[in-house]
Amino acid sequence: MRKQQEPDYLRLQRELQVGKIRPVYLFYPEEDYLAEQAAAELVKKFFPHAEAKAASAVVDGREHALTEVVAMTDTVSLFGGSRLLLVKNAPYFAKGQRLTKELLQRLLVKNHEACLVFFAPEISFTAKVVKELNARGAVFRFEPLKGYALQNWVKQQLAAQGKNISGENLTFFVERIGGDLRNAANEIAKLAAFLGEKKEVTKESIMAVCTRTIQADIFALVDAVVYGRTKEALFFLRDLLAAGEPALLILAMLIRQFRLLGEAKELLAAGENDLAGALKIHPYAAKKVSAQAAKTSMSYLKRAVELLAQCELDIKRGRIEPVLALETLIVALGAK
């Protein structure tokens, strides 16, 4: 079995724990919250004393040439010590950008006391300078966390707040709040404040304070529709509308969910084992879809697709008011 590669955010954490600070970091922040969190840890490690933190600066790379950014890092610090510069939106490593050999040398052999962190939204991994930085382990990809990595991250954040969570409740929490880490961090903070002195995160506490994402609500809505719980489905629909979700967005999510159901049913019939991989969805979502697919017949799905298409047509042609159209649709989908 192939050994799972350690996520870069954990690699950076490990390096910082042993006091390793590099002169240059190239962050690829696909999940920007994770990159910001890593940068904050780096700043904390670089400046153990609060006052020295004044020698850190955040600049926008779109407003400064790379040579200017390097010069800023090399500027003597007002309070002594070295500087740390966080360069957001750094465009220097994108495709088509030219980095001279001299500059590359300067980046790599620049004074090792200072620290330069580039947040590059676009990186050409075939560029010589990126290859060089990559070879030195200075490139850190902050990819969106999924599955086990996401659960592990949530568990780590809860542990940092002194809270424990069981595997089952962890799955429930992740399902409820989704994969957006900034949102997840807010929900964790809420949860910790709600629990106070209590150590254990319970399902009840999650239900009491953690806001469901639209994705989680749509799951619940489709679940209720598929299992014939029309009254509950209507409750979820009103909940979504009250939260300010546009009717057309809810319809689009319903269409997507029923499309996934149809695809899952066909894939399962064809003997597919890796539903998550085949549908490119989260393993938890795949598990849910699989269970829903088992409960529905192909004829029901065909009728559902027709109802959904008709509902979309009716709304877009202005024949019916969108909320009424959705309510009618839910009732019709519930009648098996």
Place this chain on the structure above:
Amino acid sequence: MQLTLPQKTLAQQLQIVTRALPLRSTVSAVEGVLFSSDGQTLSLTATNLEMGIRTQINVNSQKKGQVVLPGKIMEIVRRLPGDSVSISVNPENFLTTILSGQAEFQVYGLNAADYPELPAFLPEQAKLSFSVKTADLRRALRQTLFAVSTDESKPAFTGVLFTLQDNSLRLVASDTFRLAATYCQLEEMSTAGEFLVPAKSLQEVLRILTDDETIVQAAVIGNQLFLQYEAINFSTRLLDENFPNVERVIPQEFCGEATLETENFLHTIERAALLSAEDNNIVHLSIGSGSMVVRASSKLGKIQESIPLELEGEGVEIALNARFLLDMLRITEGHQCFLQITGPNKPCILKDSLDTDYLYLVLPIKL
């Protein structure tokens, strides 16, 4: 509300208050200007909830009342054709009719009850108070504001530190790459103390104040700074941050001091910046006895220029950010400036011969 007033007066006052308007706000009333008339005075108020400006105009109002008109009102009044403007508000729906010359505007107003209350200026509750000539305050703000940081990750450096002591006001600003500090003679002050004012608010103060002998009354009440100047009341929230003690980083001893002709120095750095701005903004200064050689280079080419100076003590080789030098040299009023040197890779200080209390510290780039 029903009143008539000169178009020019209203346009001028609106131009002042609308400086406090936010670009966008979650409270729609805040995006407008509050018109409030008590029969004799028309008050105009705008706020972005961080700072607020209120001006007052004497009017002969037939009916008192209040209304919030959209920010566009400034543009409307500015373009009115007549010498006077008549404003009347329907109290039922706040529809406001604006008449001037042959033009008639009907503007949808908002209920003034929805407008947030500005912090009240109660001088008896002031923690600190002082008065200063507008020209002095303007000079001090011009000398310091450009050195403030725009980096929101260090909020303390996005403000200017005001320190009241010995009947003078000290202003300090720094973005950690340079530091500007100056003094203002006060007309009067209460007790000694210090507070941190957001630079964004002070930029507006600088635009509103005129260069004359008029006195500005200032007071700190709670977490607000109030400024009263003619018919203008200005208030801003203070920054609740600790500004680090910068006095200890200002060098007291120097290994050399160069005296330069300001204009000469300015124009040479401007020429060097034509090239350095294309690259890293660095200019190299070789300060020696009798002259200073300024060098800069970029992918466009190189420049080398020598300018005369008088040097006391030792010279130095130093690399500085050209933009930082220009920011100070452009506001220097004296025909000479002094460059105080503390050694290679150490801070240097620029001073204006006409205002030696003004100090501008620039940190060099390591060579």
